[in-house]
Amino acid sequence: MIVTCVYFHIKHDAINDFIEATVLNHNQSVKEPGNLRFDLLQQDDDPRRFMLYEAYESEESAAAHKNTNHYFQWRNTVKDYMAESRFGVKYKIIEPNDRTKW
Amino acid sequence: MIVTCVYFHIKHDAINDFIEATVLNHNQSVKEPGNLRFDLLQQDDDPRRFMLYEAYESEESAAAHKNTNHYFQWRNTVKDYMAESRFGVKYKIIEPNDRTKW
Numbered sequence: 001m002i003v004t005c006v007y008f009h010i011k012h013d014a015i016n017d018f019i020e021a022t023v024l025n026h027n028q029s030v031k032e033p034g035n036l037r038f039d040l041l042q043q044d045d046d047p048r049r050f051m052l053y054e055a056y057e058s059e060e061s062a063a064a065h066k067n068t069n070h071y072f073q074w075r076n077t078v079k080d081y082m083a084e085s086r087f088g089v090k091y092k093i094i095e096p097n098d099r100t101k102w
Numbered sequence: 103m104i105v106t107c108v109y110f111h112i113k114h115d116a117i118n119d120f121i122e123a124t125v126l127n128h129n130q131s132v133k134e135p136g137n138l139r140f141d142l143l144q145q146d147d148d149p150r151r152f153m154l155y156e157a158y159e160s161e162e163s164a165a166a167h168k169n170t171n172h173y174f175q176w177r178n179t180v181k182d183y184m185a186e187s188r189f190g191v192k193y194k195i196i197e198p199n200d201r202t203k204w
Contacts, residue, residue, distance in 0.1 A: 023197055
């Protein structure tokens with residue numbers, strides 16, 4: 001099981017559009033085989049900053065996400081919304097180490 | 103519902119001790135009323151860096167965590183393990199907005 005945290009800095013006038021597109025992406029991503037979580041968070045002290053908390057059963061299922069129609073559609077929709085390039089940080093999961101807790 | 107991400111940079115020779123203490127903290131924290139998640143992650147490309155993904159039902163339940171015995175014990179145990187001060191980032195939850203998905 002792995003987590004990738006993806007960090008976004010969004011143009012002020014694109015916040016609502018980014019949320020709309022990313023909720024659609026969330027709704028499809030949580031249905032992927034191997035997806036454990038796909039949480040969309042907005043930073044409390046700066047509404048232009050977001051994080052996606054993407055947890056998958058395996059490297060393979062995380063990679064498969066980037067080959068879905070909803071990912072391509074989302075990526076294309078949000079590309080002009082970025083104030084800066086997004087970046088991801090990959091993590092190993094220490095706890096919960098029990099698959100049923102995800 | 104809120105999430106706080108807490109980021110840690112741990113001294114190299116304290117990594118195993120940090121994990122041991124933080125697993126104990128995790129095991130108690132997930133039993134708190136109002137706790138939704140308390141994931142412990144280790145950065146893939148730098149094993150000295152960790153993140154706690156702390157999700158709670160409310161500001162009140164998140165604040166109550168910092169008044170538990172297991173929090174005090176953990177804080178006291180890990181304080182000398184830090185290579186730098188830890189810091190937290192608070193987030194609003196956009197998705198999943200359904201409590202049952204947590």
